[in-house]
Amino acid sequence: GASGLVSVHIPATVTNIGASAFAYCPLLMTFTVDSANSAYQSLYGVLFSLNGTVLAQHPVGRGGVYTLPEGVATIAAGAFAGADGLTSVIVPTSTTAIGDGAFASCANLAAVYFRGDAPTTGEDVFGKVLGIVYYPPTASGWGATFGGLDAFAWNAAVEAGAGFGMQGGVFGFNVVGSSGMVVIVEAADDLTSPAWTPVSTQTLSNGSAPFEDPGSVDKPSRFYRLRMP
Structure with a gap:
């Protein structure tokens, strides 16, 4: 060239x-x-x-x-x-x-x-x-x-167990899947007419990555989904 x-x-x-x-x-x-x-x-x-x-x-x-x-x-x-x-x-x-x-x-x-x-x-x-x-x-x-x-x-999933739930005042969980995969975590406050908002982009080093949502602190309910980039 x-x-x-x-x-x-x-x-x-x-x-x-x-x-x-x-x-x-x-x-x-x-x-x-x-x-x-x-x-x-x-x-x-x-x-x-x-x-x-x-x-x-x-x-x-x-x-x-x-x-x-x-x-x-x-x-x-x-x-x-x-x-x-x-x-x-x-x-x-x-x-x-x-x-x-x-x-x-x-x-x-x-x-x-x-x-x-x-x-x-x-x-x-x-x-x-x-x-x-x-x-x-x-x-x-x-x-x-x-x-x-x-x-x-693309097989990302939320892992139940250690790390799932309220930790230090914020909600979190571990995301698992194929090593090196990129996962976007989105959140919404209700499922009636959800407005999904990207919260975090995670790279699954060694097949997992921890996720925490600072926006969960003052929310009575919060819903999450995982998607490809």
Whole structure:
């Protein structure tokens, strides 16, 4: 890739970009697209097809967590390739296909969370990646591995016993599940018309993590649920 490339503007006249055209550009942070372009659009700096069903290229220089928008059906070949700063990706239920080498050489990609059934994959989707794939227990098409990575059902649960209940004036419990999994704990004050609010994001080091809710102190009742990122 072009080592010094920071941004890319797609003019109206460019309507066909080859696979992996901007992969391995380590400093690339954003795409912009001419409003008259008939094939592509930029959403928050990420390059998509005009109808939003194909994620064509994620800027390689961006790191952290990325959540694909619902409606993306295809992750293009090389779309994230070489994104060393990427740590986790959340893939929506709408995604049904992942292209060749889409996440290749993402050196720090630790977890990929799928919210739906297993998509079809091209070659070396996760080449040189050592992360883990998580999927909903009720989803179909999953096995012990996916694209060469270990795959586990997202099986977070609340552990009864020591640590469950009021501790030091606040309510808490232990969250258990597959080691390394990320769990978001949400709370609501009633179940009639619940307004679920994220309270904590837990990483299950060695398969468990303690949770405490400071907001429980002055609540007559409090309800909790666990969800994927």
